[in-house]
Amino acid sequence: MIDMHRKFKEDVEKKVFDLRHRQTIQFNMSRYDEAVIEGEKQFSNLDLAREKAASIKHKTINRLDKYLIDFDSNFTQRGGKVFWAQNKREAVKEIIRILTKSRSKKVVKSKSMITEEIELNEALLKSNIESIETDLGEYIVQLAEQPPYHIVTPAMHMSKEDIAKLFHEKFDISDESSPEEITLFVRKLLREKFINADAGITGANFLIADIGAVAITGNEGNAMLTFSMPRIHIVVAGIEKIIPSMEDLQLFWPLLASHGTGQSMTVYNSIVTGPRQDKESDGPEEMHVILIDNNRTEILKQEKQRRALSCIKCGACLNACPVYRNIGGHSYGTTYSGPIGAVITPFLKGMKNYKHLSFASTLCGKCTEVCPVNINLHELLLYNRNEAVKKKHITFNEKMVMTGWKNIMKRRWVLDMAGQRSKSLAMNMFFKKSWGPGRALPEVQPKSFKELWKEKNES
Ligand code: SF4
The missing domain is CATH 3.40.50.10420 (NagB/RpiA/CoA transferase-like)
Incomplete structure (x- = not known):
């Protein structure tokens, strides 16, 4: 069986750096953006x-x-x-x-x-x-x-x-x-x-x-x-x-x-x-x-995600989505792509193989903003993530990373003790590979917010 998550990552990797694809999409989307302003008047x-x-x-x-x-x-x-x-x-x-x-x-x-x-x-x-x-x-x-x-x-x-x-x-x-x-x-x-x-x-x-x-x-x-x-x-x-x-x-x-x-x-x-x-x-x-x-009744069974069935398939959330605009429709590997596809596909085709789509979002909320039937898409993506964890569709590594993260975040003193340099090293160690070679990892600043705050209030 095809590992859909792996395939998704491979396809995305190819698409986001395909400048010709991006140019075509940006051009076609810009014409859509202009037309919608008129249509909504x-x-x-x-x-x-x-x-x-x-x-x-x-x-x-x-x-x-x-x-x-x-x-x-x-x-x-x-x-x-x-x-x-x-x-x-x-x-x-x-x-x-x-x-x-x-x-x-x-x-x-x-x-x-x-x-x-x-x-x-x-x-x-x-x-x-x-x-x-x-x-x-x-x-x-x-x-x-x-x-x-x-x-x-x-x-x-x-x-x-x-x-x-x-x-x-x-x-x-x-x-x-x-x-x-x-x-x-x-x-x-x-x-x-x-x-x-x-x-x-x-x-x-x-x-x-x-x-x-x-x-x-x-x-x-x-x-x-x-x-x-x-x-x-x-x-x-x-x-x-x-x-x-x-x-x-x-x-x-x-x-x-x-x-x-x-x-x-x-x-x-x-x-x-x-x-x-x-x-x-x-x-x-x-x-x-x-x-x-x-499997639409699988969506209907979900108290929160049920709202996704209100979709009238206008495509506005796809056009607004910064992820869709960069990775394109085919990378999703599903019939329904973009934010609405990421919400419904895990129920239509199985959470185990398609939950990764709900994670492929910045949660910026632009999709929710443009939806003509007010579907709270970015929130539904979060509920899907929660559902995936509850159903134990996460890997051992994901579990370990999240447990480690939770334990550190619950103990402020561990974070303070680590210092900014160690944080930078940890970022490189744990996230460099998944961040990919095409993007620069965000840099940890020399001083933490807490240190800056203290300095500001002591001066
Ligand atoms: S914007 Fe709303 S109605 Fe349009 S496709 Fe997306 S979810 Fe469906």
Whole structure:
């Protein structure tokens, strides 16, 4: 089994000193930062909007049992089908069953992180079902055979030159193609895929309980084509995507757009209530919603970390995080990266192998500051650390160092006796290796605070 912690450290080491990567990210993030300032201007009272959204999500997460059942019963009344999948295996099995039964061989997909989580494309490929990503960013990373780099902008780590080079290698178009030329090329290519697709697979931005509907937003129109053209529409959604009422969208849609991309509203916003009804001229013959737990109930069991289920996947905390901005999305080695990924992944994939993500944070609190649903992410990271220690997922060395640290800190006289020079030596001895060769260890000052204080008050 791969040692995820070791792999994380190795990948991070490579990324942080990759100046080209850093330049690309800083450039793309700076454009995001500028856009968000504009997007947020639409709120006369942003703090109040966030508080309201947080309260709605909090209430919903605490009554998931009620709202999910409401959604199921309202959605099925209009001919939709709901499948409750406890884990990734059940979800994938059901999707393949639906596709096989309907003899579907060609699938178009719109961007959905949960389909990454359950590794759906790989499973479809094994079943000889063609699956094409239709979001431009997703299509680029699919071509590059990489996982998405970011939950909102999957190809954020690639410059326009990198993308032109990729298309040149795959399709032999000029390696100097502009972003507009590449977009037109993909647009034409995907049109044919939409027309011939047997089934469309989308995620859900929100599941609306009171009307039994799925809200899907996107900027390229590809999601609308994905669910409206093929005979079958399959929605894959985590159980936390539920909101109580259609009215709540007037709050969540602008919050998602402004914090996700800096827009007032995402360009295309659809509410899908089921398969094509009698006398309706378009829409799929069948519509299925695969509701996935896949350890979300493990998060729900945690009194504190449960708040993380309120996440609307806007990506703002990733963009704000100084750690993410330096190590990038792929270093995390998980579907969900950045602060929210570091909070939820240890529960989704196991504390033992992923607790290190909760330690990869400066706890500066910037993530909490920008979250549109007021999730106290930096505090949740601390609770995760505490949970990891309680569950004894720490190494012997970590335990020894912390015990030693605690004993010294409890005895002030030991610290005083050690003197500044010994402290410097101890820092070098214990932390130099983990600090890494690329950074200078902080220096211990010649005089301690206590000594300076004494001198100041005696003079
Ligand atoms: S935790 Fe908050 S800021 Fe981060 S992706 Fe979720 S909603 Fe956005």
